[in-house]
Amino acid sequence: MARPVNEINAGSMADIAFLLLIFFLVTTTMDTDSGITRKLPPPPPEDMEDIKVKERNIFKVLVNKNDRLLVNGEPGDVRDLRRQAKEFLANKNLKSGAVPEDRPEKKEVDIPLLGGNVWISKGIISLKNDRGTSYDMYIQVQNELAAAIRELRDEMTQDYFGMRFDQLTDEDKIKAIQKAIPVAISEAEPEDIGGK
Template sequence: MARPVREINAGSMADIAFLLLIFFLVTTTMDVDTGITRKLPPPLDPNAEPPKVKERNILKVLVNKNDRLMVDGKPATLSNLAERTKTFLTNPQNKENMPEMRVEEIDYLGRVKISKGIISLKNDRGTSYDMYIQVQNELTKAVNEMRNDLAQRKFGIKYDKLKNEEYRKAIQEAVPVPISEAEPEDVGE
């Protein structure tokens, strides 16, 4: 004889619903805005003299209207720009033609060497935005690597994993973003 069909226990339905809810919550990627953050220089005072910077402290990066890259007067490629920038800023071999260093006392870090190097970025009005971002990206990569190295040395953890806001500030101070964008002008070919 067949047993009577009992009412299905709906008590666990809520659990299933929650399970689904959590699944969707976890798998849905919110549309997060991401980008490269930059700080523009304050407006130029027309009477102010441009600061004198020694030749050895400048790395000239030029992008022309055909999206060709030129670094220190020679054609270059995007692929090793980050590496070159890093070598330029850190000056590992203390070369005469590479940037000077100044030593400064920074909280949490002690005495650190800060590069005086500046990257002068110039682009033409005809440069594509994509290329410009790629160059900015490579330069940022160099800075991020230097920050990672310093954070690894001082705190034993990479900069992007560093949570402490004060430590982050200290690292930012020790490794600034040394990009100076020229006043707009046509670079041409």
């Protein structure tokens, strides 16, 4: 005598799956972390001497405890910082090492992808902040400086490869541009400049 085959009713399968789906939809966090990446200098050796850098090669940015800026000895504004930093680091002619007196010096580096030996700027942005500076201000300053470097890289990439820097996919080209315009931001060893 044939027994009736008991089949599990699959009608509610969709509902169960829906329930699970909604659970995972709600708990999913697809937040991709983003931020400004920086590389810290290695710890200084005990017997380190101060490295002398010529005055004309430094672009000084000071942020005091009231979040006011001092750019190259003059009061500055965070809105002008990008333009000022760009002007300082700008390097229109890679072929020649000749620079006017008031501009940062250049040094010769071999970058085959940009046409062999090229002259890149020796300019360094020196950033110094007080212990009382707010983190928000510090990030704004870092952001403007990063923007200046990004814009310069974009311009150079446009000249040589005809696209924006972030559109480059060739690892060698990215390296070449990074070498021609390094992230030349140096942060001073911390010290109290304005007290607490």
